[in-house]
Amino acid sequence: IGPSPCFLNHAPDYMGGFERQDLEGLLDLMDQNYMGWAQYLAPVVAGGKGEVSTQLSDSFCSTEPSVARVFARTTFFADNRADLPKVSRPCLILQHRQDTLAPLGVGSYLHQHLAGSTLQVLDVAGHCAHMSDPEQVIAAMRGYLALPRP
Numbered sequence: 001i002g003p004s005p006c007f008l009n010h011a012p013d014y015m016g017g018f019e020r021q022d023l024e025g026l027l028d029l030m031d032q033n034y035m036g037w038a039q040y041l042a043p044v045v046a047g048g049k050g051e052v053s054t055q056l057s058d059s060f061c062s063t064e065p066s067v068a069r070v071f072a073r074t075t076f077f078a079d080n081r082a083d084l085p086k087v088s089r090p091c092l093i094l095q096h097r098q099d100t101l102a103p104l105g106v107g108s109y110l111h112q113h114l115a116g117s118t119l120q121v122l123d124v125a126g127h128c129a130h131m132s133d134p135e136q137v138i139a140a141m142r143g144y145l146a147l148p149r150p
Contacts, residue, residue: 001094001137002127003110004102006079014081015105023076030072034065044100047126055131081113090116092144094137098125118144 006016007023029037038060046053060068091114095107104121111119120140124133 001130002096002099002102003093004106005081005084005110005113007076007101008079014109015103017101017103017106018076026076027069027073030065030069034068035061045127047096047098047124047128047132049126049132052126052128052132056128081109084110084113085115087114090118090149092141093117093119094129094140095119095121096124096126096129097121099127101127118147120144 004016006014007018008016009019010016026037026041029040038057042057042060043053046056093107093110093114095104096102097104099106107119107121111117122129122133122136122140124136126132130137
């Protein structure tokens with residue numbers, strides 16, 4: 001659901017959504033003003049859904065900042081693209097139509113590099129459709145699981 005093997009752009013072959021300096025700026029904001037960072041990032045991740053944005057902001061703010069920073073650095077700078085050919089099971093990729101963290105090209109990249117994958121683009125904004133639009137996620141998963149398998 002909104003997956004990304006790498007959030008960094010590696011032009012011209014891969015556009016993960018961010019330049020290194022953008023992510024470093026987000027981490028600097030975490031260090032300077034953690035609550036401000038949480039309140040900035042939550043609506044971006046939530047795709048403008050107020051209730052989900054509040055839940056995310058509350059969750060971010062309840063996390064120890066030093067732990068959140070390690071998690072953010074690990075997540076934002078990880079690069080798992082080389083692992084994709086090792087995936088041997090069919091999988092469903094649920095891509096969000098308007099996702100600032102993982103743009104449409106990321107879903108397409110995953111689909112091209114995961115053998116036996118199915119890409120479905122959900123008509124949602126944000127990065128957490130499981131929270132903002134769970135009905136769409138459930139319907140997509142049920143539809144995928146109902147498909148006949150070889």
